[in-house]
Amino acid sequence: MSDDVSSVAAPEGGGVGLVQFEDRFFDEPFDFELGGRVPSFSVRFETYGRLDSCRSNAVLVCHALSGDHHVAGRYASDDRKAGWWDSMVGPGRPLDTDRFFVIGMNCLGGCRGTTGPGSTNPSTGNIYGVDFPQLTMRDMVRAQHRLVRSLGIERLHAVIGGSMGGMQGLLWAVDFPDAVGRVVALACAARQNAQAVAFNEVGRCAILHDPEWHGGRYARGRGPRAGLAVARMLAHVTYKSQERLEGRFGRARVGVAGAGLFDAEFEVERYLRHQGHSFVERFDANSYLYITRALDRFDLSGTAPLEVAFAPMSARALVVGFSSDWLYPPAQNREIVKAMLAAGKNAVYDEVDMNAGHDSFLLPSVELHRSIREFLEG
């Protein structure tokens, strides 16, 4: 997720103001797709707007790898940052809280309040760590579905998300066809490409090789901080376009006298190091391992043609690609819509010309906002 959203002009309409998260405890087991079970689980989520009397106006927002339930608003008026998609949610914004009841939820396996490898295993009283069951994107979506039903919602007006969140939107459409009317999938692919697996694997190896990982059995608040920081630094580069990095940093140097031989010499290095350091304060390394693995396993088609996967889908779909996204390039976004159309579904592709790379989907854009607004309200 980008941290330079602040460079973009304020979006239309007003924000959602002060918000609070909620925790919902499910005192019932959750069985994982690849085997394994947790006896109970907890979900952290936020909502914005009001659920209408026929419970038909809910929009689920699915976050990307490093995101969470805090989609919009601030917890306190002096919070430096709003939620990660604040520009998208609020009165008059594309996810218009005068019309929609918007839900953000931290994913299963995450570390921001929902049960994951960093949570306490109620059976042992210890942290799950690597005893947490293997995780897939389908597991995450099934946990979202449990939350949505617990809110009394049988059918979502829409599911929307970018990157990993977009993949989850696609899974909603095929796994819960009766429970979703519209899907908006941004900057994602129908299957993880080999290069994306490769980058994730480099990040995982940085974590696994950090002696502080201790085979995944580190104490809360400890862990492979250096390895996780390196993983995040790398991922961060893949979320930006070369043009964007060049435009923002170019060859600007850090003006520090007496810096050590291998201290940050260029501004882009200082920026990346900051991204790494701040990430370890808010993310659990085992969650990073589990979630990236789930991403790498994501493959809607398997050995069959992709249109077969979309056969159950009844939702209308909007798939958006971004011209400068080289992690999931537009051709991979388009492929989704081609397969949906081949399966006889109602789907449209929109390509937005932005130079921010994969992270473009997080930034306010008149074109993107119009496209989403029209799709959700049409």
Place this chain on the structure above:
Amino acid sequence: MSDDVSSVAAPEGGGVGLVQFEDRFFDEPFDFELGGRVPSFSVRFETYGRLDSCRSNAVLVCHALSGDHHVAGRYASDDRKAGWWDSMVGPGRPLDTDRFFVIGMNCLGGCRGTTGPGSTNPSTGNIYGVDFPQLTMRDMVRAQHRLVRSLGIERLHAVIGGSMGGMQGLLWAVDFPDAVGRVVALACAARQNAQAVAFNEVGRCAILHDPEWHGGRYARGRGPRAGLAVARMLAHVTYKSQERLEGRFGRARVGVAGAGLFDAEFEVERYLRHQGHSFVERFDANSYLYITRALDRFDLSGTAPLEVAFAPMSARALVVGFSSDWLYPPAQNREIVKAMLAAGKNAVYDEVDMNAGHDSFLLPSVELHRSIREFLEG
């Protein structure tokens, strides 16, 4: 450097057969561009073909980050691999050893025989480590120039190289204009872009954060092996195109029963881990830090327009870009030639359509070989 060259058909002509490297000791100081000095230094190099009587047929080959002096041929008939650019060098090959005297040299700061951070400091008897002077690309080129002169060569017929080696070719043209007649620069840029700095910085941080780095003062044969492997894995991904990785690996899985939770699950992961492991056997982590830093500092233009940098150049130049190179994309290759032409120099740009990414320059290609042959012989 690619390890999948074997997938390409054998090139034209014959190879150079069995070869030996030589070491040349310079019992004289070397003063570094940014300050610092070594009292003496040693250079490892190889030559192929014969120097003609007027010493006018020498071609210097400059290697990339992970390359070395062993450009062509084998040390023993049962060597599994030939030199890294074997397809380019030999009788009838583009660097035709029936015509040219070809020189490969391990760069200053390297770890394959030429003096670098892993060498013994004669003043102390200890390994230099981080006491080695800060290094620039100009330092490497000046060391090459010392070797060339020591071979009795006043003027090279040509300097040729890809990636870092291409940058060195450009520096020869501007720093030693009387000493080189032709320059062939492949898959390189006139200055390191911010994304390339960013990737190098992630790799450096993986090394610096490995506790076995010990502030750069590790014993010979020890060191930050895990961190260096991660750095190499990352760099390796940046040398390949997404298309190439997808075509070679796709979503093929490693068929290992009972594999651990975070063992390699996909073939692309196993391949990358192998690249990392094998790299640490042949490369010194401090050399990796010094050389990537030198790369990141490379900026021919500085604050002036690039054509100003090329004012001293008298060599003819051939600059080659590769369509799928996203580390130094064709636009950055073309920029070099535009600036040379703006400076009134004799320069030509050739773009080769290959899908192997940055590593394309290492692979035999009829088009590339023809282009180089014609340029060197024209």
